[in-house]
Amino acid sequence: MFANFSTDPDKYNTFNKSSEIKWDLIEKKWLDYWDKNKINNSDIDYSKKKFFITVAYPYPNSPQHIGHGRTYTLADVHARYYKLKGFNVLFPMGFHYTGTPILGMSKRVQGKDKDLIDNFKNIFLIDQSIIDSFVEPLNIAKYFHNEIKSGMIEMGYSIDWRREFTTIDSIYKKFISWQFKTLFELGVIEQGSHPVGWCPNDGNPVSQHDTLGDIEPSFTEYVLIKFKLKNEHVFIPVATLRPETIFGVTNLWINSNENYLKVIVNNNETWIISKSAAKKLEFQNHDIKIISEVNGSEFVESFVENPITNLLIPILPASFVTMDDGSGIVMSVPAHAPFDMQALIDIKKLGNHFFKAINPNELQPITIINSNLDKLKFEFSDTDMLDANQQIIPSSIFLKKYFIIDQNDPNLEKATSELYTLEFYEGVMNSRTPYSDMPISKVREEVKQMLLKSKNSIIFYELTNKPVYCRCGALCFVKILNNQWFLNYGNEKWKELALKCLRQMDIIPSEIIGEFENVFDWLKERACARKTGLGTLLPWDKDWIIESLSDSVIYMVYYIIAKYVNTNNLENYVNLIDESFFDYIIYGKKNKSFTKLKDDGSFILEEEGSSSKTIDNDNKVFDMNYLKSFLNLSFEIKKEFEYYYPLDSRHSGRDLIPNHLSFFIFNHAILFPQNLWPRQIVVNGSVLMDGKKMSKSMGNIIPLRKAIQQYGADSIRVAMLVLGELLQDVDFSFSILKGIYTKLKEIYNFYMSFYKNNNSIIESLLNIFNSSEEKLLLENENLNMEDKWLLTRLNNNISTITFSFEKLKIREALNTALYLMDKDFEWYKRRKFSKYGHLYQTKKDVFIIYTFLTKRIKVLSPFCPFLSEELWHLFGNNNSIFTNTWPSIDKNQIQDSLNEENEQYISNILNDLNKILKITKNTSISKVFLYLSSEEKNYLYWEILRLFVNNQNKNKNFGEIMKTLLSESNQDDKIKSIIKKNTVFIKKTIDDILSLSPAERERRYNIGKFDEFKPLLDSITLLSDELKIPAENFYIYGENQKEIMDPNKKAKFSRPFKPAIFLE
């Protein structure tokens, strides 16, 4: 990968002074350096704590776009932070070849699909010759694999590439076989049937990219209820989504203009169904034999028996019945289905003479569901709307509401769905049914189960978005796949185990844990094998390929093995690798040849005189040395597994919670002992573009590598993370990216100029930290007010950043490191310049700034590794910044609170003065008078502050405070009078304190008596500069000072921290 780069740093010449920074050179230089110095490699090191972190590996069917980068970048920042904290971090990456889309794409390339090829050419910028090679599916995977990997390297991800693998590598497949055999033995893999979208022409399941117009076939479950023809052994099945309405059926509807089929189903029953229903039933695994074709009209006026109520009901003609839905015959529930009601009305219009055996007027709707129709009833009252029991007929209300005229009215759909929703959520069954007062949502399931149990119905699947056509042009159906293999995530014991695992895991952000619990709740059987695609064969049933979400749940183990495949030729022993190998590594079980291994890795010697051949338990003969070296390797791998496992952190997008992440927990929970369960999951939201999810079909993707070329990796890393906190879905923004680009440039330039002006001092400072010289330079009395403040702020910021990192509030950490620290430094500059006219001069000055800059670049380094490494080396360090340590927090450095308060105070005064100047708009001001508040006021201030700090939950309104103050001073009349004299002051002070953050209150409280005079005096030069008033024209008085100049009697308005101000 890096063969083209040299390690000679001069070659890159990134320290030159041209105004544009050569990010590409900087990036190449450090990528090369990290690679040469193996910075990202991780091996067993018992002297360090390990930290094993992974991200979901990519599926290589397209280049990475900015959206993918977020999860990876977060993980990388997390990894780099832990590395700086002194952990031995393992951050590996693999590639997921398992699945079908690559095969589909390859087929489309073979078929010269224009859309796809244009996409490759124009969006992904792939050469025609490469596209041509895509007729071979593996070439697609390999191409994008390389593409994605290059992108990851260019982004500076600290991945240990020695552990790379793909999911179709031979030993990986053995690993997956082991996983499935083990799961099978644990009894959580079962066989059953499963509905899928199906192309009869290809004989394959179809999903979105297999269909014309990229339609995802979706289907619902109907209940097909069988009505027996009176006096005949013939059944008329009808499909319904509302089985509970069986109690309200008055008749069946048949289309008398269409032909139906008489068929024998499953060699057993005779049914009358539409032609399309016959076909659908065949795909749904029913054996259909056609006997004859019959016209629908032949059944008109026949009677059928309701299988539940046993009532005899007639079959009547209706034109709204379509042959493509259900069986082509429907049951009529006029009271609750507007279609049925309208058809009934239409029939009644035909008149009695139309029928021989039936008087349609005798057909009365049967209301079986009560729901709140009050609003509608009020608007449309009419006698027609009552049934025989004087109950309101819901469907008729909706017919009126939509002004329906006949059964072909398009508004009937609307009326139907509205009534459906109303009754489903608010309706209850009435007393005509055995389910009186039960909610529909519950009854529906019960009736369905009852019907299925009594064999009066079957489940019937129907596409909801039909017609769906395969790319080959054939019409698609719902097919029931037989003998489908499932992972039974519904298994109670398994679920319990998974829940236990979840509970002891650290889920970040914690509020997302509820989402996991929900998923665990409804998770049931999950198909785990397919007929097509790349992947591993199901070990006991080689017709099936293990499905992609099932072979990617515990693969983190494999990163440990992959290193030995890539660097120790483990593949040479592939014939020795079977379940016993994984049993040994993961469980420490010794089967087969592993019985020859002792616990310390040495061998149990063969009997004397044995040859160099050995025989394992399967009676296979091996060369002894060959076996020994395999066992040696296995022992090494086992040691490494024990060192790195369990997994410490797993990063993923939140869209994977319902599947991958949940399966990940389930599989770990059952396959690993509790002490090896994963410890943490970190979930992040996705990156949107213009409010929409990035996707190829939307054409709103930004290829990652292109963006790196333009803005550099660091800018993109920062932009991705600063956009929003973890869980938030963020909108990508180029203006922010550009802003960050210039920000990083600014940082770079400042470090450069600082170095150039002070290079000899800086070099002498290289090893100063923790030395006696450092202590000497930081002697309290040597430091100015602003120096102390800067060091305090530095300390506090590092503490904030560290704390944010620990909670993985990455954005907060970044914001502090990138922006807030800069703000502090700006203030420092202003103070310095105003006092001395320069930023640095003495060694001490340089040292303070050097301290700030050095620590800052460290806290920035997880976010911008390239910039940080560059500047780290600029300052003369000749090791990698990532082999260094995270800046420590100096708890008792100096009087932190006081330093902060001082500068805060100065800044507040400056703001106040500016505001007053602005309001008065008086430019002729020449003198500034400041009055500091009296002892009495200060005393009261602390008393009130004490109440706030100590009694967090008490009422803090004015009355309460007064009461408390007075009651606490009940013996002391002097204090009492002070309190009474200063009620206005107290009220204002309460407001002052309320407007402080809790931290600020705490700080002021901890400082105790605050001397306002000191910071004022120290900042006179600053105030003078900023206000453009000579320093000698500032006058500071105590409120009660005798020789006070107070022409406007302002002094009495002074309050602690808020001196009274008068401008002349």
Next chain:
RNA sequence: GGGCCCGUAGCUCAGCCAGGUAGAGUACCGGACUUUUAACUAGUAUAGAAAGAAAUCCGGCUGUCUGGGGUUCGAAUCCCCACGGGCCCGCCA
């Protein structure tokens, strides 16, 4: 249909869990800046003025916290309802 999330400055997002202070970045505006001095004002070191703005710096600006109701002395924050936007539920990964 089920589950989840979001709605705060023009834009992208913090703040909400633990109620009292609305805050960052970006955009925008002004100034510093550069050029010109032909015309205008003072007057010749120049300033105003006019024009230009790549970067940088300084200063400034912006809010019915989606709406309604409730709890509270006090609500962006807690509770309820409504509205608007998004995500996930596949033999996709």
